Amino acid sequence: MEQFLRAAAIFQSLSQTDLMPIANASKKTTHPANTPLFAERDPATHFFLVISGSVRLYRLTPDGKEKVIEIIRAGETFAESVALLDKPYPVYANTIDSTEMIRIPAAAIRNLMAQNTGLSLKMLASLSLRVHKFINDIHTLSMSSAQQKVAGYFLAFISDDKTEQRIELPSKKSIVASRLGLQPETFSRVLGKMKERGVIYEDGPEIVVLQPEKLRELRDSA
Amino acid sequence: MEQFLRAAAIFQSLSQTDLMPIANASKKTTHPANTPLFAERDPATHFFLVISGSVRLYRLTPDGKEKVIEIIRAGETFAESVALLDKPYPVYANTIDSTEMIRIPAAAIRNLMAQNTGLSLKMLASLSLRVHKFINDIHTLSMSSAQQKVAGYFLAFISDDKTEQRIELPSKKSIVASRLGLQPETFSRVLGKMKERGVIYEDGPEIVVLQPEKLRELRDSA
Numbered sequence: 001m002e003q004f005l006r007a008a009a010i011f012q013s014l015s016q017t018d019l020m021p022i023a024n025a026s027k028k029t030t031h032p033a034n035t036p037l038f039a040e041r042d043p044a045t046h047f048f049l050v051i052s053g054s055v056r057l058y059r060l061t062p063d064g065k066e067k068v069i070e071i072i073r074a075g076e077t078f079a080e081s082v083a084l085l086d087k088p089y090p091v092y093a094n095t096i097d098s099t100e101m102i103r104i105p106a107a108a109i110r111n112l113m114a115q116n117t118g119l120s121l122k123m124l125a126s127l128s129l130r131v132h133k134f135i136n137d138i139h140t141l142s143m144s145s146a147q148q149k150v151a152g153y154f155l156a157f158i159s160d161d162k163t164e165q166r167i168e169l170p171s172k173k174s175i176v177a178s179r180l181g182l183q184p185e186t187f188s189r190v191l192g193k194m195k196e197r198g199v200i201y202e203d204g205p206e207i208v209v210l211q212p213e214k215l216r217e218l219r220d221s222a
Numbered sequence: 223m224e225q226f227l228r229a230a231a232i233f234q235s236l237s238q239t240d241l242m243p244i245a246n247a248s249k250k251t252t253h254p255a256n257t258p259l260f261a262e263r264d265p266a267t268h269f270f271l272v273i274s275g276s277v278r279l280y281r282l283t284p285d286g287k288e289k290v291i292e293i294i295r296a297g298e299t300f301a302e303s304v305a306l307l308d309k310p311y312p313v314y315a316n317t318i319d320s321t322e323m324i325r326i327p328a329a330a331i332r333n334l335m336a337q338n339t340g341l342s343l344k345m346l347a348s349l350s351l352r353v354h355k356f357i358n359d360i361h362t363l364s365m366s367s368a369q370q371k372v373a374g375y376f377l378a379f380i381s382d383d384k385t386e387q388r389i390e391l392p393s394k395k396s397i398v399a400s401r402l403g404l405q406p407e408t409f410s411r412v413l414g415k416m417k418e419r420g421v422i423y424e425d426g427p428e429i430v431v432l433q434p435e436k437l438r439e440l441r442d443s444a
Contacts, residue, residue, distance in 0.1 A: 148374070
């Protein structure tokens with residue numbers, strides 16, 4: 001149980017000793033696909049850690065259709081913010097597939113936190129680290145998608161067979177950037193990266209593509 | 223000061239009353255570009271909220287070169303996890319541009335948390351919400367970058383001038399997906415989205431592109 005708990009961002013920095021009382025208060029359960037877990041406005045008595053399977057959180061539209069708000073996957077928790085604050089659930093939750101989860105009673109965690117400030121500090125530190133990790137991931141993803149766009153744009157100008165090719169951009173860089181939905185600085189940073197790698201160089205107003213196959217790799221890379 | 227503090231993920235759910243003692247303990251400072259803020263292994267007495275400008279966190283390589291670990295931008299905090307846990311800073315920090323920030327003494331926050339469990343719960347809830355927001359953002363970004371890839375791939379098969387065109391994929395969908403660095407399910411989801419929007423339809427093993435200009439939009443969209 002402790003190992004599963006440590007998979008959750010909120011518990012990551014907790015020691016075995018810190019986790020034991022949480023594990024003792026919690027319960028592992030397995031549910032078939034499409035099991036209702038709670039309804040909107042139910043008191044948030046528990047929060048949940050998904051071990052395997054997945055859960056959808058949804059609202060109901062006035063005509064009774066589901067509007068999915070979030071999909072929770074293995075290793076993720078849900079409802080912890082409302083449960084810690086002793087509020088009602090703001091959404092419905094149903095399993096999607098057959099799903100294993102740990103149900104963590106919020107009152108037990110609140111009690112442990114009141115007795116043990118160190119526990120709160122460690123959980124805050126864990127979540128802070130996770131937030132930093134995500135900010136980094138998002139910058140990386142945005143950067144890599146910017147590279148894909150620029151590579152795709154350049155490839156549209158060149159024919160496949162030659163090894164070195166010249167592109168005369170049809171307008172100023174700032175206009176090309178905005179055409180691609182990029183900030184001018186992001187566009188410049190992508191050009192800089194491509195020059196650094198020897199994929200292109202700039203010759204006055206022209207872009208010289210040294211390695212078209214590298215551009216293709218950049219466009220198609222994950 | 224309270225308004226600035228509320229911009230930080232960790233303080234977002236705190237009331238005016240909760241924020242006041244934190245604001246009173248904190249200090250707003252302005253630094254020119256490239257000011258050292260702390261060095262690796264200094265005791266982490268404070269954590270920081272950037273109001274404007276930016277900060278780089280870096281390590282030094284054995285030959286004395288900077289290796290940037292993270293760039294902190296306006297509205298973001300840094301060093302909160304080590305400061306809350308009373309550990310040494312694991313990195314160096316220098317301003318990049320002229321930077322305004324709030325310096326928050328960690329001991330004051332730890333004291334407030336010990337006196338007031340509600341404060342800890344609210345900070346944990348704030349960070350949990352932020353983590354959920356980022357998980358959603360990352361899924362959206364991955365999905366939109368998958369759409370860009372698939373659109374770019376299809377565009378490579380078609381000529382610009384016709385309005386409706388047929389593509390015979392050169393191999394099974396699972397192979398095309400892996401060629402694009404996508405999970406098969408992601409590839410299917412992207413095809414589903416494109417069909418839903420009327421951009422393509424599938425005719426047996428062929429993809430019929432109804433709106434090549436929409437594909438181009440998808441490839442180039444943010």
